Amino acid sequence: MASVVSKPDPRDAQLGRARVTDTDELRQFYAELGAHNADAFWNRANAIEPWEPQSRYNPTLWKYAEMRELCLRAVELVRPEDAGRRVVTLLNDSDAGRANTAVCGWLFSGLQAMRPGEITPAHKHTASAHRFIMEGGGAYTVVDGHHITLGKNDYVLTPNGCWHDHGVAADGQLSIWQDGLDIPLMNCMESNFYAVYDAPAQTPGFPADDLPLSYGGAMQPDGVEAWARPFSPTMVYRWEQVRDAIWNFAKVSDGSPFDGHIMRYSNPRTGGWALQTMGAHMQMLKGGLHTRAHRHTGNVVYNVAQGRGYSVIGGRRFDWAEHDIFCVPAWAWHEHVNLDASEEAFLFSFNDFPVMEALGVRIEEALEDKDGRQQVQA
Template sequence: MNNNSNGVREAFYQRIDKINLFPLWEQLHNLVPREPAGACVPALWRYGDVRPYLMEAGELISAQEAVRRVLVLENPALRGQASITSSLYAGLQLILPGEIAPSHRHSQSALRFVVEGQGAYTAVNGERTTMSPGDFIITPSWAWHDHGNPPEADGGEPVIWLDGLDIPLVRFFDAGFAQNHDVDAQPLSRPEGTSLARFGHNMLPVNHAPGSRSSPIFNYPYTRTREALDTLLQHEQVDPCDGVKLRYVNPETGGAPMPTMATFMQLLPRGFHGAAYRSTDATVFSVVEGSGVAVIAGQRLAFGPKDTFIAPSWSPINFEAQEACVLFSFSDRPVQQAAGIWRESRDLA
């Protein structure tokens, strides 16, 4: 039966469009593709290009006025959406000596990965932690948080970190809330280091009852992570795709530090030529040390220290390291795993 020769189908489509209907059979191949066909594309932001603009922003607007002085890293294929991937946001934040980024809280979960400078702090739910390059710091959903940097007289220097948030995910669910604190710097209720002492040594307080799906540790220091990577490099077999790769965990559950974002750190040995792999979680990488090349969907992205780059969903990726490289990365893998849709392929030869 073919009623399309005289435009019967097209007339039908026009009639049902008036009551907000459309025929599935005309879009089924787009709605249920044979494999992921995401909108985001491979991209790299060179730190040497971005940093001058960050410092210029520091002259144009204060942290107090901006609330968060951040330059957002937008995927070239997702301009205007404040998204580095379809589900994640990323930006580089600057705080200058003597500044406070005022305390607030929001539904979105956030991570901070320190790129440059030290001596600044983040306060989360009544406890401060001092930031150093390579530290991974979390701000759980609906947790009070503010950032500060000691004045020049106290030896302060500009501090820059990578922000990663699940803003697009929360926006998709229309579940975003935010609230400003009554004071810029929240009152402190615990001395610095309390969370790490209680939860950071493979032990838990005997009477502790989990109260959140996020990790009770909110600063994972780089010194400890780097030591672990070096030890494993000496004593373990190097993975053909990842080199030496570790995932950060919530010590209460063994899962990701936050329910919406997984975080990783990996070491690529000098001369590493990795095998290609791909996965459905689009991944944001921040280069901690070293230089190399990420080959993503056939594109060669040469990276150096402090650069940021993105591997889209289901795009083949492999690494080449002229020298030893350390890469931090994050993705929405916990959400995909919870939904039972995460997939990886490591046999692309």
């Protein structure tokens, strides 16, 4: 059994870290351990217990103009009923991303395009899912019999274990949205199940948009059965309401030095995250804003809802425009810049923060030197 090799770190040469010098006798001992499917912990300790998080993923940017063309080619080449889900998968620019079918960390993402009259056959799975609508009209989803209409920049939930199908009305427009799922996490935990519905699509059992109309405001409905499921009953968060909420927040707050004015998509029943394993935010960068750099445990995938600018991630500059997608791996320094001096930029993002918080390992740190700004690599 080969020992794990890690890059030498001068901090490891101290009491409390593994610093054993190999000898012929030890090498023979390691071979004997290997024959019994075992190893010496000190050969692996420094690699599997790093001083700080070491992500296997890289900051990656997907330009929407390029990805949109690929989505349209997929529409021409493959029928949705044959693909199951006709999604162009976003793979992180790393060996881990390709091996785990991950956009960043244990998160999956892809772009799905549908023409008027098309459907994605109904199914369910252990993985939780959510979607951010990027363009089109007449799109909808049906989740456990609840029909939900979708518009540009809306954010919609597909909680784990729920039957769901998607489509675009016959009189609608070509629609494209970004999918986000925790498939890599479920597969890592070896807990993923998948099932196909006994019909191509569900027959809605409730009035259209009944859940967002009941739970999408600041008040809670009385006279109906109490919502007891572990995800948000709102199901869809309309762009106009989200944008207005951030504008109102900006009237009374300076916002975050790291994220501008940022608000989470929350469960109105609990105030917590809308889903159990993935969280999401919308943030607004005022005209000309250049945020300070920080880093945190947990991975974040961004979609530019509006505006143009750039982000510095791990010392590298990534320029973005509307509906470009980029990711920030765990523990990577990052800061954002709105290049428009007079117009706000809006960034939608989703993350694995609920998992970090449930495990008690969500940690955040500000960059203290260089006025909180990174030095950009050439």
